[in-house]
Amino acid sequence: MGLFSKDVAIDLGTANTIVYVKGKGIVIREPSVVAIDRYTGKVVAVGKEANEMIGRTPENIIAVRPMKDGVIADFDITQSMIKHFIRMAKVVNVLKPRVVVSIPSGITEVERRAVEEAVMQAGAKEVALIEEPMAAAMGAGLPVDRAEGSMVVDIGGGTTEVAVISLGGIVASKSIRIAGDALDSAIVNYLKKNLGINVGDKMAEEIKIAIGSAYEDNEERVYDVRGRDVSTGLPRTVQIREGQIREAMSENIDEMIEAIKMTLEHTPPELAADIMEHGITLTGGGALIKGLDRLIAETTKIPALVAEYPLDCVAVGTGKALDDIKSLIAKSKKNY
Numbered sequence: 533m534g535l536f537s538k539d540v541a542i543d544l545g546t547a548n549t550i551v552y553v554k555g556k557g558i559v560i561r562e563p564s565v566v567a568i569d570r571y572t573g574k575v576v577a578v579g580k581e582a583n584e585m586i587g588r589t590p591e592n593i594i595a596v597r598p599m600k601d602g603v604i605a606d607f608d609i610t611q612s613m614i615k616h617f618i619r620m621a622k623v624v625n626v627l628k629p630r631v632v633v634s635i636p637s638g639i640t641e642v643e644r645r646a647v648e649e650a651v652m653q654a655g656a657k658e659v660a661l662i663e664e665p666m667a668a669a670m671g672a673g674l675p676v677d678r679a680e681g682s683m684v685v686d687i688g689g690g691t692t693e694v695a696v697i698s699l700g701g702i703v704a705s706k707s708i709r710i711a712g713d714a715l716d717s718a719i720v721n722y723l724k725k726n727l728g729i730n731v732g733d734k735m736a737e738e739i740k741i742a743i744g745s746a747y748e749d750n751e752e753r754v755y756d757v758r759g760r761d762v763s764t765g766l767p768r769t770v771q772i773r774e775g776q777i778r779e780a781m782s783e784n785i786d787e788m789i790e791a792i793k794m795t796l797e798h799t800p801p802e803l804a805a806d807i808m809e810h811g812i813t814l815t816g817g818g819a820l821i822k823g824l825d826r827l828i829a830e831t832t833k834i835p836a837l838v839a840e841y842p843l844d845c846v847a848v849g850t851g852k853a854l855d856d857i858k859s860l861i862a863k864s865k866k867n868y
């Protein structure tokens with residue numbers, strides 16, 4: 533490692549943090565989870581290691597997701613997490629790195645400052661922010677700089693971000709706090725209410741990934757779920773069908789589609805025509821829900837396509853923004 537200052541891009545997601553180093557690509561992909569000793573307040577583990585501790589640790593260790601709804605819910609823990617990941621990426625040596633971080637479009641000035649401060653305190657020389665939908669669109673390879681409308685829908689853990697982009701800027705957007713985590717909770721509630729079985733959020737996520745779907749087709753996958761009987765408290769295994777999970781998730785999915793429709797309503801007609809022609813691009817982990825593209829296409833009458841590596845789009849797009857890091861930093865400073 534020479535005396536180079538490395539430029540770094542961070543996708544600080546509610547569910548996953550991805551670190552991209554200029555010239556190298558993605559070097560870290562970890563859950564945004566920190567395990568803490570409840571009594572000393574010390575960080576015990578970060579990322580995958582901390583994630584595996586959830587539900588398995590002695591009572592004194594708690595696993596925390598410091599980002600909630602796309603923003604910093606716990607500043608100190610977020611800062612420790614960023615520090616840890618920056619250290620893991622081995623980019624802080626003699627010269628400190630310049631860092632670009634993607635943030636949800638709907639966050640407040642105070643929340644923006646919190647992200648900047650956390651990154652600076654984690655050892656950055658300079659920090660700039662880029663809005664997530666812009667990063668997602670860039671990462672998906674959409675022509676963001678052209679005088680042409682592109683629509684991106686990024687469905688993460690905490691937020692669903694819908695945006696129409698043209699000429700390098702966001703023309704219309706909507707951010708709702710309904711995304712992957714909300715789907716997991718909906719599954720937990722459904723199973724409790726309809727089948728009398730209690731499962732944790734992690735099991736619900738596993739079910740969602742295994743048999744979750746948004747559109748009814750000929751396939752009806754099943755999944756054996758181990759949980760706890762609501763009335764007896766004893767362990768019980770139940771077979772769940774795809775249709776049940778679709779029903780559990782449908783209300784939240786409808787809200788996502790409503791957000792897309794509302795954004796389209798606020799889109800100038802010329803740009804809407806471009807979107808009708810080129811389609812809506814889906815990014816983020818939630819884009820992988822089976823049949824979601826089809827449901828969106830059918831309800832909006834606009835083609836919808838899942839980006840090639842939906843989980844990586846924001847990180848790759850934030851990485852591309854490193855090429856313009858100077859002007860981004862200047863822009864961030866002007867905002868003060």
Ligand code: ADP
Pocket residue numbers: 544545546547548549687688689690691711712713737740741744815816817818819820821822842843
């Ligand atoms: P964030 O940017 O908020 O960290 P991500 O884009 O990394 O979020 O996506 C994480 C979300 O995507 C989680 O809620 C996860 O359960 C969900 N997810 C990941 N893979 C799939 C899949 N194959 N099907 C459905 N949901 C998925």
Ligand code: MG
Pocket residue numbers: 543545546686688689816846
């Ligand atoms: Mg994200």
